[in-house]
Amino acid sequence: MTKYFADVSSFQPDNLGFFQGLVNAGVSGILIKTTQGSHDGDNYINPKSTNQARNSLAAGMNVGFYHYFLATSVADAINEAKFFEQSVVNLGFGKDTPLCVDVEDSSLNTSAVASYVDAFINCLKTQSYTNVFQYSMASWFNEGILNANKHPTWVANYGSSDCGTRGNIIGWQYTSSWGGGSQDMSYDWGIFDKQPAKTEAVTQAKVEPEKPKVENIIKLTEQTHPVDRLGIERPETYEAGSTWKSSDIVMINNEPHYQIATDIFVPISKTAFKDLIIVKYTDDSPAPVFDKNGKRVHNASVSTGKAFKTDGVRIINGIPMAKIATDQFIPFEYTSGSKFE
Template sequence: MTKYFADISSFQRDDLAFFQGLVNAGVQSVLIKTTQGSPDGDNYINPKSVTQVRNALAASMSVGFYHYFKASSIADSINEAKFFEQSVVNLGFGKDTPLCVDVEDPSLNTLLVADYVDTFINYLTEQGYTNVFQYSMASWFNQGILNANVHRTWVANYGVNACGVSGNVIAWQYTSSWGGGSQDMSYDWGIFDKQPAKTEATTQPTVEPEKPKVENTIKLTEKTHPVDRLGIERPETYEAGSTWKSSDIVMINDEPHYQIATDIFVPISKTTFKDFIIVKYTDGSLAPVFDSKGNRVQNASVSTGKSFKTDGIRIINGIPMAKIATDQFIPFEYTSGSKFE
């Protein structure tokens, strides 16, 4: 069975219910950000890390840590590695703890950053840590900024069918919107279970991952005036970041809207679902996929909980559908926020 893990920082919650919710959805492991930069630089320690660790362990999760990399020299790389190591020691974790260097900051020198990462990882390895790896977006590996063959590698690449990187790949962060929110989620091929590393030829999962809990909770991304069923703007205003329960998806003025009350609707384009969907279909059954002519696409059905980056809306045979691939569409009726059961 494919395993997967969440990664979190101070932006996520630290209460026990948050971690128990992950476990209930089948997520058994978590990487927690502890530090950023060095004592001479950002000098950042995640203020929630102690509580996040405590409650993750209370929920029986496996725990690892990551450091956000800002180094501008070899000496700085060592200082950052020491800063990160001390945070792990302070939290009471040992040498076999999963430890990651998060390499993505736009201020990094892309001509020299690979050397700095080598220094950071080599320092931790020399201290006896046995589960150290690097993280970045697929483009940095494919452009040669970082080398996925030199170190164990966790790749970020969204909206694709495979991680897109060859080498010593041990994990793939395949979404930043798992469960309908802003939660990252990754496939684990060798971090918490320490299995042999995968290559690109075998990176695509052979089975569906555990499904996130599909809920009809939507979140606004900007200040919004709702409308009624006729598209007439209502006087009240809802703030960005506010969340609502949707009971249906309705077309108003040629745009799909979530129904959040008897005659109150907000457009999908002003929610976190504006460019992705989560499939919501009958448990145990696969949701059908259609082409632009309304014909069902063979061998393209998808299961509940699977998420897709969408590329526009199409009305096909009078039914609003989200485009999920070239000439492949899924009805909004079969996505989070609808009344379909």
């Protein structure tokens, strides 16, 4: 089955209807422009990127991001990579997210840009990103300005029955006027197929490192139909391995659910946090621990970043809690994925 993905910037809409329309037309993936240049250069962040990411996820799309490249040196390229990475972190996406460097600007030094691209991609790889690739027009690869074999490559070539170049090609942008308008469209030859890196199973009550970063990112462990706030199943299906940013934890049908969009929820039991919680509390203050009767356990508290294997959900005094030890419980609102600040 042929797979398609679109790419968008601030020129495209950011409402749910736009992305739902793409999905209804058979488009399963989206690459969103987040940044351009560097913090001390253009310092450009797509003002629609947050809503575009949120609503494309809500429409059930696979989501990745791209950066418009303007580097004039290796050092500048590294600064651009860091600027781009921070935008991805701020949006709440993980290390297996598809990330692309868009190399096409006429101001680029074509005799040196390949080395700048190497520096950009290598910077992201050293930060453990696993799905990083380059984009440009076919002519830049054919003329030797860029190397389509050195990095996974998404290539632009319009009005042809062929992608126009050879190498490690993982996507072909074949038109800039899809649907009769000005929307780019591409064939996906592996960009959104890449499987996330496996994580080691938790074998102890306290998971190392001792203070993991709390990012509110959850990962589905099985194919899942989300539900609305009333527990009614929605028609879309989210794939195992897909990652989402949670804004709250809500009890639905006596089970805690992560809220991943307006009135869209997935059960904790179908995520990597089924048997694990990471404590999320204010600043460096320790989170309180309670017993089975809902009373505060004196001399028992845990700091933000601590991770625990859990033994199911308990409703204590009307509050859903995770069991972390014999007669010790932490409210789910004090764990990663909640809105508690």
